[in-house]
Amino acid sequence: MRRVVVIGGGIAGLAAAWAAHAAAGRVRGGLDVLVLERADDVGGKARTILRDGWLVEAGPTGFLSGRTEMDRLVTGAGLASEVVTANPAAAHRFIYHGGRMRRVAANPIGLVRSGLLSGRGALRLLADMVVPRRRGGGDESIWDFAARRLGAEAADRLIAPMTLGVFAGDARRLSLVASFPQMAALEHDHGSLIRGLLARRGKMRSGTMTSFAGGMQELPRALATRGGFRVSCRSAVDGIARMQSGWEIRVGHAGATITADAIILALDSAPAAALLREHSPALAADLEAIPSPPVGVVALGYGPEARERIPNGFGVLIARGEGFRMLGNLWDSHLFPGRCPDGHVLIRAMYGGGVDPAAAMLPPGELAALARAEVARLYGIDAAPCFEQVVQWPRAIPQYELGHSARIARIDEATVALPGVFITGSALHGIAFPAAVAHGVQTGERVVEWLSVRTVDPHR
Numbered sequence: 001m002r003r004v005v006v007i008g009g010g011i012a013g014l015a016a017a018w019a020a021h022a023a024a025g026r027v028r029g030g031l032d033v034l035v036l037e038r039a040d041d042v043g044g045k046a047r048t049i050l051r052d053g054w055l056v057e058a059g060p061t062g063f064l065s066g067r068t069e070m071d072r073l074v075t076g077a078g079l080a081s082e083v084v085t086a087n088p089a090a091a092h093r094f095i096y097h098g099g100r101m102r103r104v105a106a107n108p109i110g111l112v113r114s115g116l117l118s119g120r121g122a123l124r125l126l127a128d129m130v131v132p133r134r135r136g137g138g139d140e141s142i143w144d145f146a147a148r149r150l151g152a153e154a155a156d157r158l159i160a161p162m163t164l165g166v167f168a169g170d171a172r173r174l175s176l177v178a179s180f181p182q183m184a185a186l187e188h189d190h191g192s193l194i195r196g197l198l199a200r201r202g203k204m205r206s207g208t209m210t211s212f213a214g215g216m217q218e219l220p221r222a223l224a225t226r227g228g229f230r231v232s233c234r235s236a237v238d239g240i241a242r243m244q245s246g247w248e249i250r251v252g253h254a255g256a257t258i259t260a261d262a263i264i265l266a267l268d269s270a271p272a273a274a275l276l277r278e279h280s281p282a283l284a285a286d287l288e289a290i291p292s293p294p295v296g297v298v299a300l301g302y303g304p305e306a307r308e309r310i311p312n313g314f315g316v317l318i319a320r321g322e323g324f325r326m327l328g329n330l331w332d333s334h335l336f337p338g339r340c341p342d343g344h345v346l347i348r349a350m351y352g353g354g355v356d357p358a359a360a361m362l363p364p365g366e367l368a369a370l371a372r373a374e375v376a377r378l379y380g381i382d383a384a385p386c387f388e389q390v391v392q393w394p395r396a397i398p399q400y401e402l403g404h405s406a407r408i409a410r411i412d413e414a415t416v417a418l419p420g421v422f423i424t425g426s427a428l429h430g431i432a433f434p435a436a437v438a439h440g441v442q443t444g445e446r447v448v449e450w451l452s453v454r455t456v457d458p459h460r
């Protein structure tokens with residue numbers, strides 16, 4: 001029997017294990033799939049905290065529907081009946097700028113009406129329809145791209161907050177093509193973002209915000225119990241050694257070892273680099289160079305009196321320079337049912353990221369006090385919160401900085417030189433939850449393909 005060991009029980013690792021197990025029939029003699037997870041529980045960033053009738057997502061709020069691998073995984077985990085879709089008002093997104101909360105529509109006319117841009121700024125945004133496409137010139141930052149196509153005002157007031165919302169990242173440092181490939185494709189294919197959006201109207205499925213009745217951690221937990229593969233928690237891997245055939249994996253400090261024909265590293269880039277350094281210093285250096293700044297999440301619960309103070313929608317992103325340290329808020333109680341006691345309000349305030357990493361790692365009491373004060377000021381809520389939960393991620397969301405695509409090409413090439421080693425996870429090919437699932441599933445299938453060819457001809 002062959003064995004594949006997946007290191008990391010976040011969603012990417014579990015998706016890879018599930019796909020490898022599902023395709024195991026193709027490996028002659030059978031395939032044993034084992035996931036090793038350092039923490040007490042599976043899920044990684046997908047962590048759901050249940051306390052006193054409140055449901056707090058420490059990590060992802062949900063995922064956008066419409067990705068095939070995600071649908072297959074949810075069905076495979078037996079969770080189709082647990083899927084919940086967000087209140088339609090989740091389509092209402094807000095940006096705080098100029099001392100006001102402004103609802104931002106996803107079309108140019110609505111955008112102009114929102115008052116987010118000055119008259120001049122709005123005209124400059126519409127000039128996107130005539131600005132010629134860029135030819136050549138290498139990697140471009142999100143901010144430079146937005147300023148070139150839509151003007152500096154739209155880059156600052158619209159695209160930079162949007163980058164905070166997705167990456168908790170700095171639009172001036174992130175690569176457009178690696179971070180928002182669809183935006184780069186609109187310019188490439190249509191010569192203009194607005195013309196591209198109009199041409200694709202009705203054809204582009206933006207997906208619906210989706211979660212599970214018991215929160216996002218339901219999926220990793222269901223996979224771990226019903227996925228058909230083995231999972232071992234409290235099993236931190238601290239070394240891998242190359243054998244004549246396959247790999248030896250060292251687990252924990254007790255010196256236990258496990259052998260495997262193939263390993264899948266489904267880790268954040270820093271621990272992946274640590275395991276690979278002695279086998280490929282160049283690969284490790286490239287992995288290590290992918291930054292992942294901290295994010296602090298403060299969940300605050302309020303009584304019914306706060307309900308009318310919060311607009312009906314998904315949440316608000318706060319433009320820099322408005323006198324707030326928080327990057328934005330998510331209005332969880334408006335999104336999915338069952339997130340808090342009846343009639344109450346649950347808000348999550350996000351801090352840190354690439355623009356203000358120090359805020360995320362303030363002492364927890366200080367971070368909570370800052371969130372309470374900023375939320376009270378933003379909405380004019382006088383009452384003290386009746387619920388509070390602080391979560392701090394020292395490494396939260398990978399940043400696809402300028403040069404990311406070239407770095408990934410080098411990582412892929414260097415990984416091929418280590419037979420039986422495969423790498424997945426959100427540091428490389430997409431930071432969203434469905435992207436981690438898709439790459440995980442594809443990686444699990446690639447491993448089985450690689451093993452089935454080697455079973456026929458062990459010298460390949």
Ligand SMILES: Cc1cc2nc3c(=O)[nH]c(=O)nc-3n(C[C@H](O)[C@H](O)[C@H](O)COP(=O)(O)OP(=O)(O)OC[C@H]3O[C@@H](n4cnc5c(N)ncnc54)[C@H](O)[C@@H]3O)c2cc1C
Pocket residue numbers: 007008009010011012013036037038039042043044045046058059060061062063064235236237238266267268271295297393396397424425426427430431432433434436
């Ligand atoms: C605050 C926040 C909000 C987010 N919001 C959204 C959202 O709304 N929508 C969305 O689509 N995405 C969101 N994301 C992104 C999403 O959470 C990630 O894309 C996804 O969860 C990443 O999964 P992963 O398996 O790649 O990594 P991880 O979840 O980080 O999993 C890696 C696992 O490896 C384990 N590990 C590490 N070292 C070792 C070792 N040596 N041995 C064994 N195990 C080890 C870790 O304990 C962890 O469980 C958010 C992320 C954060 C942090």
